[in-house]
Amino acid sequence: MSHLRLEELSASTIVHVNSLGLKPGQEQFVSPVSYAAAAAVTPVHTAWQRVVLDDDRVVGFIHGNFDPDALQEEFKAALWRINVDAEAQGQGVGRFAVEALIEEARRRGVERLTVLWERGEDGPEQFFLRIGFKQVGETEYGEVIGAIDL
Incomplete structure (x- = not known):
C-alpha cells in the first residue's frame, strides 16, 4: 500500500466506493444515527x-x-464516514485517510476534529483511539463522541 493517494469523490469513483466490502459484523457500524439526523440540516x-x-x-x-x-x-x-475495503483493512489505508482529513482541518484553521462511533464488537472504536481520538462525551443516541485536538 505504498502508492496511496487521494482523489475527490466523482461520478467515476462513486460506484467503486459503493462496492467497498466490509468484514463480517462491520455493517452495523457504518454510519451513526446522529449523522443521519444532522445530514438533514447540513x-x-x-x-x-x-x-x-x-x-x-x-x-x-x-x-x-x-x-x-x-x-x-x-x-x-467532523469525520462523518470512513470505509476501507475489507481486503485493505490493517494496511494503513484508514490512517492515511484520517491523516489527510486532519491536514485539511489544520489548513482550514480548525483546532478540534470530532468523530462519532457506536461501541460494539467489530466496531471502529479501537481504530479511532489508535489514531489519537479521545472519548469526550456521548450523544443522545448513546454514540461515543471522540475528538482530536490539532
Whole structure:
C-alpha cells in the first residue's frame, strides 16, 4: 500500500466506493444515527469527500464535514464516514485517510476534529483511539463522541 493517494469523490469513483466490502459484523457500524439526523440540516457545500486509491484501485472513502455554523459542537469539524475495503483493512489505508482529513482541518484553521462511533464488537472504536481520538462525551443516541485536538 505504498502508492496511496487521494482523489475527490466523482461520478467515476462513486460506484467503486459503493462496492467497498466490509468484514463480517462491520455493517452495523457504518454510519451513526446522529449523522443521519444532522445530514438533514447540513449544507452540501461543507462536505469534504475523498476516495483513497492504491495505484488505480479504490480501497477506501472518507467524508469529512466542515461547518463552523453547525449548532452542535461535534458537527463543526467532523469525520462523518470512513470505509476501507475489507481486503485493505490493517494496511494503513484508514490512517492515511484520517491523516489527510486532519491536514485539511489544520489548513482550514480548525483546532478540534470530532468523530462519532457506536461501541460494539467489530466496531471502529479501537481504530479511532489508535489514531489519537479521545472519548469526550456521548450523544443522545448513546454514540461515543471522540475528538482530536490539532
